[in-house]
Amino acid sequence: MNLQVMAAALAVLALVLVLVAARSRKRTGIPAGEVFYQDLPGQPFFGETLRSDALGISGKPDCLVRATDGTVPVELKNSSRPPARGSVYANHMVQALAYCALVEDQMKVRVPYALVIYAGQQVRKVEFTEERRQWLLRTIREVELARARLTANRNHDHRGRCAGCGVRSQCDQALL
């Protein structure tokens, strides 16, 4: 096979791979863009923990995508039953919002939203709105106060949360 044929074959292969990747991203809802940070040791772009002394928080998103409208944190969750109507669980939302705030504060870039991807590739978008930012800040403050008090009380009435809780057997406030 001469060099020209090999080059043509490689070009066609590259085009096919690009199209497959684009189709996959479109299907899953992941924005087109460059993945430049991953929480996977040994992989390219393995990232350090993000920290913000101003916010009082730290964290490592599963990956960061540099999209056209800003930087998008992506978090993978193993739950195969995400909540209905395109929403995310509150605990997953606060985690995603924390990553948005961390990226914005540490990297000084625009963060329009985060993505939470549940098992089965169900992608949920978490818009980083001002209202949600305020909720995040209130939650950080609540944790700081609870740390100072060294105690906290159950803040929900969902039996399902207790059913799935790993420390239920040690809890005197469990609903089950």
Add this chain to the structure above:
Amino acid sequence: MPRKLISANELAEFVYCAKAWELKYVRGAESSAEAQQMQIEGNAWRRTGPATRAK
């Protein structure tokens, strides 16, 4: 004295249940074996996860 940063995971635990947060983060309670197994399976999903890995 610098304040100890709160991890995003810890925030999520607190929102899920503040009492469970206290048991884990203040009292040092260990999760049940079943919960730990679910965590292992979850980590496997994160490693093999959806098409977020390609550049």
